[in-house]
Amino acid sequence: MIQPIYLYGSQVLRQKAAEIDLNDKEGIAALVQDLKDTLVNSEGVGLAAPQIGVSKRVVIVDGRDMADVYPYLKDFVRVIINPVIVEESETKCEYNEGCLSVPGVYADVVRPEWMTVEYYNENLEKVTEKFEKFACRMVQHEMSHLDGCMFVDLVAPIRKKIIAKKLQNISKGKVSTHYNSKIK
Numbered sequence: 001m002i003q004p005i006y007l008y009g010s011q012v013l014r015q016k017a018a019e020i021d022l023n024d025k026e027g028i029a030a031l032v033q034d035l036k037d038t039l040v041n042s043e044g045v046g047l048a049a050p051q052i053g054v055s056k057r058v059v060i061v062d063g064r065d066m067a068d069v070y071p072y073l074k075d076f077v078r079v080i081i082n083p084v085i086v087e088e089s090e091t092k093c094e095y096n097e098g099c100l101s102v103p104g105v106y107a108d109v110v111r112p113e114w115m116t117v118e119y120y121n122e123n124l125e126k127v128t129e130k131f132e133k134f135a136c137r138m139v140q141h142e143m144s145h146l147d148g149c150m151f152v153d154l155v156a157p158i159r160k161k162i163i164a165k166k167l168q169n170i171s172k173g174k175v176s177t178h179y180n181s182k183i184k
Contacts, residue, residue, distance in 0.1 A: 005100050006181070035049065045062055072135070083139075093112075094108050096108050
């Protein structure tokens, strides 16, 4: 079911999400479906459970719409449950990021170039996978949400000053989105 996306200023986005109980198969399936439905409706490339008000360690990334720019993403869809970073590169790279919870704000963010993550997939199978390039960026961005960190926390200080008013307006509900959103 399509859920509202919580916007910047919502408490749930600042909490460290709890691991989801892998024995709760029905609950996991329902949450994953809600994430999928909400992501499709919002036309995003990734969504973390806290963004729909559920403080659990579950994210979905779908890079297929980015395949025209990044051809290697043509089949890239992942449901990532209880992820743990096993290793990440010391080498960093910079990409321009945006977020459904911070509509209309974009900024360059420096993150590791690649990382290896251990997680459970949608079938609750344990997976260890190395993510690189923009796929890595999408996974990193969503995993940050699980720790209460948003991309705007990672931008250069001067950029923070430039976007401060926009962030303040979003947290006060002075923003328009093409998807169902809320602040709580």
